[in-house]
Amino acid sequence: MRTTARWAATLGLTAAAVCGPLTGAAVAGPDSAPQSLYAPSALVLTTGHGQSAATATPERAVTLTCAPTSSGTHPAAAEACAELRGADGDLDALKSSDDVFCTKQWNPVVVTVEGVWQGKRVSYERTFGNACMKDAYGALFAF
Structure with missing residues (x-):
């Protein structure tokens, strides 16, 4: 039982480390377009x-x-x-x-x-x- 718990914890932490950064990624769409197409002046x-x-x-x-x-x-x-x-x-x-x-x-x-x-x-x-x-x-x- 201890080995199963250890594997479950390791797998959970690995999944969080690998997939965590991906959860905040968004697909670019019309709402994420730049606010201005002009170089600042x-x-x-x-x-x-x-x-x-x-x-x-x-x-x-x-x-x-x-x-x-x-x-x-x-x-x-x-x-x-x-x-x-x-x-x-x-x-x-x-x-x-x-x-x-x-x-x-x-x-x-x-x-x-x-x-x-x-x-x-x-x-x-x-x-x-x-x-x-x-x-x-x-x-x-x-x-």
């Missing part, structure tokens, strides 16, 4: 006066999400996302508008962009001569 943009982010006095920060739709606290989220898509996420490729004229007064403004663009990490910093020059780069930096 979420950024935090900051601006402040100074020559670099390390020395600048922070003034404002906004959020910008571009996938699946444009949203966030950025005042022109749709336009900013369109500019980023047009530049394929390359912030250095953004150019100043030709029809904006700014003074050459030196009052540096620094902009930083941190986050993820289409699944890739972004860390960007740019210093403009003044706020007019920053705003001339379009909707992305005009906040």
